[in-house]
Amino acid sequence: MKPLRPLVLTTLALALAGCGLSTRELPAQETATAQQPDRVQTIRIGADAARSTYEATPGVTVLAWQPDAGFAILERSGASAGAPALSALGLGSSEPSASRYTLPETQASGLRAGSRGLWSGGNGGWTKGPGALRASPRNGRGWEQIDLADARLLASRLGKGVKVAVIDTGVDLKHPALEGHLSPASEWKDYVDGDAVPQEMDSSAGAYGHGTGVAGIILQVAPEATILPIRVLRPDGSGDLSALVQAIGWAIDRGADVINLSLGSDTTSAALSNMLGLATTRGVFTVASSGNTGGQNVTYPAADTALKAAGTYLISVGSVDGSDSLSSFSNYGKALDLLAPGENVVTAAPDSQIAAWSGTSFAAPQVTGALALALGQGFSPAQLQKKLLEGADNVEKATARNASFKSLLGQGRLNLGTFLGKLK
Incomplete structure (x- = not known):
């Protein structure tokens, strides 16, 4: 196992969505000194x-x-x-x-005891098929909400030929759920340890398994997609702006079609905005989680309204529960685009296990998977942008609460069947 670098305490920028964030005053002018x-x-x-x-x-x-x-x-x-x-x-x-940020989403129910080996038997997890994986039936209600069954009929290629960059804590590179679905090892990158092995690290840390879980959800929605794993976050969920900037450039240069950013900050960044703008000019979608502090303050980069106004492919995602009510932890606001089920989502976990996670980080990859399904059918990025939002379902619970609140929940909850149907 690779040794961990000591955490840098005088640092600023990226962590998983939902962290408790802190800021400090910066001088208006910087003078270069030691x-x-x-x-x-x-x-x-x-x-x-x-x-x-x-x-x-x-x-x-x-x-x-x-x-x-x-x-x-x-x-x-x-x-x-x-x-x-x-x-x-x-x-x-x-x-x-x-x-340095505080810890991000916490695992809802932990690694499930006795789940080792579940992948080969298919007992409630995924069953290995001819190049495809079956979505976990334990997420049955969530799959009904987003209409995954109809999506599989409308997108029979299941995301084949689409490369998705998961910029996160790394992944379990040997997990059976990811086996055969990762990009070539020559494309992998770890900006934390400075090597080419983006393996999840340190099982004692709070963010352990986060990236593996995100990748597992994408493959449940689009099981023929290819995951490009890039590690920018330490095991506790903290990371550097410099690493994220490089990671996005790395993903673009290696042909990523969609970038999943289940991370965020309360501070905007000119550097990151420029890189996301570059992704847009290359026709690359970026899906970002809205944050988990439960307030009307979508985190950055999901809240980059300047990029959205320019018609970019940046999509912000919040979370709903099984009854389509906004999750208590989910951030919301004018910058929010879509919602997806984000509570107790069962997915892959390190060491060939499964786990249930809650958080906007696990709603976002369902939207990422939706884009992979559509791109796999040969539709161009320009065809997808509006259709994805137009295909969302109204969140009825929000209407009952009040109309102004509904206006803060984006276009509604993801509906794969309607979205893909609009592309036919």
Whole structure:
């Protein structure tokens, strides 16, 4: 097992949706000194910009270099002896590169005792078929809500040929539920340990199994899709902005069709917005969870209204229970697009087991799977964007509560059958 890096306490940015978040005041101007924390800076560049100029500057790491899109993203070490030279390079405003968040969603019922080996027998879990996996019947009510049965008839390719990037805590690379459904190992990436083995780590930590669970839900909806595993979050659910920026670029460059971000922050980021905008220009969907603090404050990047207004492929997802009532933990608001069942969702867990999780992190991959089903049928990204939202069901419980509350719940709850039917 790989050794874990010590957590960096002077960091800012990404963790799983639903964390209790904390912020600190930042100075309006940053002066490069040995006391400053690492910073991420977004700069505008032309097609003739020289990457080598920045790479040769001590303390500067190029996180993204996109001359065709007109920008680059750099990370500057606050302890860099060459930091004073940065002003001569014309760097713009900066943001902290990472921060430590509190724990994200907690596992609802833990790893189920005696579930080891369940995959081979199919006793309530998945049954291995000819390249496909059967959705767990333990999620029966949720599958009824999103009309998974009709979706399987309308999307017979089951997401075949679609690559989904799961940017998360990593996955259990040897889990039977994921076997045969991962991208080639040459495409895997771990930005926490700096290697190519994005394996779930440290079973004692609160976020252990999160990424495996997310991947398992996507494959229950679109069992022929391919999962591209990218690890950016530590076992406790905390992560760095610099890692996420690189991960999105990595996913785009390796042909991801959909990116699942079951994570979030209460702080906006110019660097991340630029990377999500790049994904849009490449026709790549991003699905992001809304957060789990239970308030009218959709977390970022799900709440990036500027990107949404520009007509991007960013979709924010909240959670409902089995009766289509908004989950008590789910964030909501004007920036919310869709809802999906997110309570006690049974899915894969490390060490060949299954587990039930609750949280918006587990509603989001159902929408990711919906997009994979449609893309697998040969529809273009441009065809899907409006149809996905138009196909949602009204949330009747919200109507009973009051009309203004309903306006904060996006277009309603995901309905796969209606969505795919609109594409015919």
